[in-house]
Amino acid sequence: MKPKGVLVVGSITADVTAFSRRLPRRGETILGDDVTLVLGGKGANQAVAAARGGAPTWLVGCVGKDPFSEIVLAGLHSYGVASTEIRTVDNRTGVAHIRVDASGENDIVITPLANSDLSIDMVDESIRAVRDRASVLLLQLEIRTEVACHAAEAGAHAGLTVVLDPAPAQSLPDRVWPYIAVVTPNESEATALTGVEVVDLESAERAAAWFLDRGVRHALITLGAAGALSVTPEQKRHFPAYPVNPVDTTAAGDAFTGSLGAALAGGLDTATAIRRGMAAGALATTRPGASPSLPDREAVDELINLHAIVGGAAQ
Numbered sequence: 001m002k003p004k005g006v007l008v009v010g011s012i013t014a015d016v017t018a019f020s021r022r023l024p025r026r027g028e029t030i031l032g033d034d035v036t037l038v039l040g041g042k043g044a045n046q047a048v049a050a051a052r053g054g055a056p057t058w059l060v061g062c063v064g065k066d067p068f069s070e071i072v073l074a075g076l077h078s079y080g081v082a083s084t085e086i087r088t089v090d091n092r093t094g095v096a097h098i099r100v101d102a103s104g105e106n107d108i109v110i111t112p113l114a115n116s117d118l119s120i121d122m123v124d125e126s127i128r129a130v131r132d133r134a135s136v137l138l139l140q141l142e143i144r145t146e147v148a149c150h151a152a153e154a155g156a157h158a159g160l161t162v163v164l165d166p167a168p169a170q171s172l173p174d175r176v177w178p179y180i181a182v183v184t185p186n187e188s189e190a191t192a193l194t195g196v197e198v199v200d201l202e203s204a205e206r207a208a209a210w211f212l213d214r215g216v217r218h219a220l221i222t223l224g225a226a227g228a229l230s231v232t233p234e235q236k237r238h239f240p241a242y243p244v245n246p247v248d249t250t251a252a253g254d255a256f257t258g259s260l261g262a263a264l265a266g267g268l269d270t271a272t273a274i275r276r277g278m279a280a281g282a283l284a285t286t287r288p289g290a291s292p293s294l295p296d297r298e299a300v301d302e303l304i305n306l307h308a309i310v311g312g313a314a315q
Helices: 042-052 067-078 113-119 120-128 145-157 172-178 187-194 201-213 250-263 269-286 299-313
Strands: 005-009 011-020 035-038 059-064 086-088 096-101 106-111 134-139 163-165 218-222 227-233 234-239
Touching: 005 042, 005 120, 005 145, 005 250, 011 067, 035 042, 035 067, 042 059, 042 227, 059 067, 059 113, 059 120, 067 086, 096 113, 106 269, 120 145, 134 145, 134 250, 145 187, 163 250, 172 187, 172 269, 187 201, 187 218, 187 227, 201 218, 201 234, 218 250, 218 269, 227 269, 234 269, 250 269, 269 299
Parallel strands: 005 059, 005 134, 011 096, 059 086, 134 163
Antiparallel strands: 011 035, 096 106, 218 227, 227 234
16 A cells, blocks of 8 residues: 655744734834744645645654754644654754735745754655655755755655645756656746746746756646646646635645645545645635644635535536
């Protein structure tokens, strides 16, 4: 039987989020409405999303020797993410400073710190440790590029389906792309990586072709309220978005990729996995914060079923 677990290689941060009616202009100080301190980092967020999506999930990453490490490790444990592959290093735990305005838009400054200590040897050890229990490997780019690229290659050689969320967007060597089974950029990331300005479905298709030309088997470009475009060598398909009222878009992409990974590991077909990822991403925008906004499997089921009922009634 194919393993149903998800292995995530990526960043772990303590997220300090300030909420205000608007974002300050350069040099300006404004009064905020609230502040939170929670588990974050794209690696941790995707691990939580995968675990909440029902998959046994392991996270490969690093934390420091400071009070923030206690916060993030407790958060991971509370969501059911296995911490056996997390190393404590002689550094400080990574921190993300997030600002969110009343419309739900945000900007983020990430200080990697301990995340920079994640090494190729650590990744190899963790892949060996869980390869018989996992079938999907999730990657992002908040760790050192050479470590992420090696994880893609090592994961593919170990028989794992490698899913890359290329955020924050940065150039990768051409040799890494053939190891990527699925790439999940949003519009801005696809634009930065491919040079194609993604503004609609037509331009998204051109950007997707850039990834396929370099050996990626499936380009899945998320387009916010416009849904997502799935392109493989065999077909292209547009998936409409699930309508919600957004509060905070932080971690929506992580919810999408983590839930997608859990569904693929669970043996669901690609179209169903994409819908589950999109539902999770939509739900994540309806609550403030990163990890606290990530929905569980039951909430995703409810939104998908509700949409199916409404869509059926409208026909």
